[in-house]
Amino acid sequence: MxxxxxxxxxxxxxxxxxxxxxxxxxxxxxxxxxxxxxxxxxxxxxxxxxxxxxxxxxxxxxxxxxxxxxxxxxxxxxxxxxxxxxxxxxxxxxxxxxxxxxxxxxxxxxxxxxxxxxxxxxxxxxxxxxxxxxxxxxxxxxxxxxxANISGRHVSYDCLNNAEHLQLHVTVPCELHKMFQNLTYIELALDFLPRLGFFKWNWVMNLLPKSPKLQTLIIDEPPKLGASICKIYHAKFKSTKHHDNSGCQIRRVRCKDPNVQ
Structure with a gap:
């Protein structure tokens, strides 16, 4: 051939x-x-x-x-x-x-x-x-x-620290050691196992101070088994220096999951 x-x-x-x-x-x-x-x-x-x-x-x-x-x-x-x-x-x-x-x-x-x-x-x-x-x-x-668009746990998030735009499907609270100096946009699908759910928001709060230029944060929580409503959190940061309640606007959107009957 x-x-x-x-x-x-x-x-x-x-x-x-x-x-x-x-x-x-x-x-x-x-x-x-x-x-x-x-x-x-x-x-x-x-x-x-x-x-x-x-x-x-x-x-x-x-x-x-x-x-x-x-x-x-x-x-x-x-x-x-x-x-x-x-x-x-x-x-x-x-x-x-x-x-x-x-x-x-x-x-x-x-x-x-x-x-x-x-x-x-x-x-x-x-x-x-x-x-x-x-x-x-x-x-x-x-x-x-x-x-970078990463689903799963086999690619270390630390190696993505130079990226400006990230989409991550997070299933376990992987450690974050590096600063994400260029990151302006991140979309997170938080799909933690129930036994790891306690660490979910701690992991997110650990990410924010490592992203000094972050402007847009979108968090998608997939619906639980048998539920038809998923939660989406959309944050727009006014300030690129501080990530507190005065520096961002957080909007929660409740939407119908098309995959759930």
Whole structure:
């Protein structure tokens, strides 16, 4: 497949974008897909969107220096020797399974010019607690990050501290150690387990003083089981220096949840 593709293409023209969706991979395409992707990568592809339905991911993609947009969905990242994505500005990880938590750290740390990050429904097979001060246990280098949309607990919020716009689906009260100096807008979906509900508002109040430029705070509390009303808190900060009752206006909106009959 890749040989015929190479033969028919004009070698002077780069490939700008490739969207590859494979719902069912069998033994016949097990080798064809990596070979095809490898061929495309050699043509300096800039935008790559891969959905392989929980199949092993061709890891050489993670050293493609021409990539500016990478979207991965329903993939298994088992092992890769190195990561180098010097041109990547947009990264989306959806329903991706990692063998080790350190693989997430390695990928994010290899994107020095990343501007936008989306992560949803990530799974880690061998998850373990690590001390944040140990080398290689935290993400470094996301200095250009502008926007992030994160669902779940496998991406540390501290690595998002340079962002201006955040959307977070929070399920556990993760520790916050860094200042969010550039943050002006944040949208929180607080979906804590009942046993952790006590920490919900303490976590929010811990975030506010770490965000000196915050202008807009939206908090969405999903409805409890069997309820049809969800709560949305919308705060507009008048002052960027203080986060007290005189510096913001908080509006509570009661709305019908479309997912509840």
């Amino acid at each position: 890749s040989n015929s593709f190479t033969t028919q293409r004009d070698k002077t023209v780069s490939i700008l974008s490739l969207h590859l969706i494979c719902r069912r991979c069998n033994r016949y395409c097990k080798d064809d897909i990596p070979n095809f992707v490898n061929t495309v990568v050699q043509w300096n592809v800039q935008n790559l969107n891969i959905d392989l339905s929980n199949s092993l991911f061709p890891t050489f993609v993670l050293t493609t220096k021409s990539l500016s947009v990478l979207k991965l969905k329903r993939l298994l990242l088992d092992d890769f020797p190195s990561v180098d994505l010097p041109s990547l500005k947009f990264l989306r990880l959806e329903s991706v399974t990692f063998t080790h938590y350190s693989y997430i750290i390695d990928i994010l740390s290899a994107c020095p010019v990343l501007e936008e990050l989306e992560a949803k429904d990530l799974t880690v097979k061998k998850n373990y607690r690590v001390h944040r001060d140990c080398p290689g246990t935290y993400v470094t280098g996301l200095f250009n990050l502008v926007r």
